[in-house]
Amino acid sequence: MRIILLGPPGAGKGTQARVLAERLGLAHISTGDLLRQNVTSGTDLGKEAKGHMDEGALVPDELVNKMLGRRFDAPDIKNGFILDGYPRNLNQAKELDQILKEKSSGIDLVIYLNTSEAVIVQRLTGRRVCKSCGANFHIKNMPPKAEGICDNCSSALYQRNDDNVETIKTRLQVYDNVSAPLISYYTQAGKLKRLNADGGAGPVLEKMVRLIKLS
Ligand code: AP5
Numbered sequence: 029m030r031i032i033l034l035g036p037p038g039a040g041k042g043t044q045a046r047v048l049a050e051r052l053g054l055a056h057i058s059t060g061d062l063l064r065q066n067v068t069s070g071t072d073l074g075k076e077a078k079g080h081m082d083e084g085a086l087v088p089d090e091l092v093n094k095m096l097g098r099r100f101d102a103p104d105i106k107n108g109f110i111l112d113g114y115p116r117n118l119n120q121a122k123e124l125d126q127i128l129k130e131k132s133s134g135i136d137l138v139i140y141l142n143t144s145e146a147v148i149v150q151r152l153t154g155r156r157v158c159k160s161c162g163a164n165f166h167i168k169n170m171p172p173k174a175e176g177i178c179d180n181c182s183s184a185l186y187q188r189n190d191d192n193v194e195t196i197k198t199r200l201q202v203y204d205n206v207s208a209p210l211i212s213y214y215t216q217a218g219k220l221k222r223l224n225a226d227g228g229a230g231p232v233l234e235k236m237v238r239l240i241k242l243s
Contacts, residue, residue: 029054029108029240030133032115034210035141037199038148038155039225043164044141044233045112052240055109057099059092059116061162064188066095082189084198086116086206093123100127108136117206121213137243138214139236141225145200152196156185170229 029052033041042058049056063081066074073095077087086092096114099105115121128134154167156176160183165172172179190199214220221239225232 030111030128030136031109031240032111032135032138032214033141034138034207034214034220035225036143036148036203036207037196038151039141039143040151040229040232041112041141043170043229044236045110046163047233048236048240049110051237052110053107055102055104055107056112057096057105057109057114058112059096059114060112062095062099063087063092082195084190084195084202086202089117089119089123092116093120096124097127100131115210118209118213121210135214135217135219137240138220139239140211140214140220140222141232142222143225147226148200149193149196152191153193155188155191157188159183159186 031048031054033039033045035041042060045056045058048054063074063077067078067081068074073091076091080087092114111124115124125134151166151169154169156165156167156172157163158165158178158181161178161181163178163180164170165178165185172185176185177183178185190196211220221243223232223235223239
């Protein structure tokens, strides 16, 4: 199955995509994670992307599209995938359609995680991420067992550069201006299902599983 998770920053795309991908045996493809790996490794792509990411702006399409195209060559996508953070605008959605068409496939389902702004800000300002395995925690909503330490691999947790109130505002504006039109794009294509993602992670996950079973 090929699924896109759509929604504003902090909607829970990464949190849910990890669990769902494991449960359903699908690859989890997060363009945000791939870009952050490039930044950490100091690649040319990472150097170019860093400034845009720190400002809360989108990384230029040609860089992200090329990175995604390479990711789609990996063998783990043959059973399907969950895309988290891509596409981010109509140009990327059309690029994705083209990449999949060349592989004689297409998107089966787009799940839109509808979330209110107050919830988003609370989630993003309290998020902590594992430096090593990328697992997500939240200082209040999903605290690690030991403060500042990843439950999975015992590495240190850090706060993302873009998880401050000012940058979160910019990311939300970018989302409203550039990414929200994707809701109409996938509604018109008959692929989009919406759900309210303001609740706890467990109930939201179960709602998503029900939607996937029905599709
Ligand atoms: P990216 O990493 O994709 O960030 P984002 O879209 O802003 O999304 P987030 O990761 O902030 O939110 P999320 O929905 O995954 O929430 P999460 O599950 O972590 O992109 C970062 C940057 O990279 C972009 O700004 C851009 O510069 C660049 N980029 C990436 N893709 C690009 C593309 N395609 N084109 C161009 N540029 C691109 O949850 C957040 C917190 O809430 C966590 O702490 C979690 O524990 C907690 N939480 C989650 N769900 C719940 C719940 N149900 N209840 C309580 N707490 C919850």
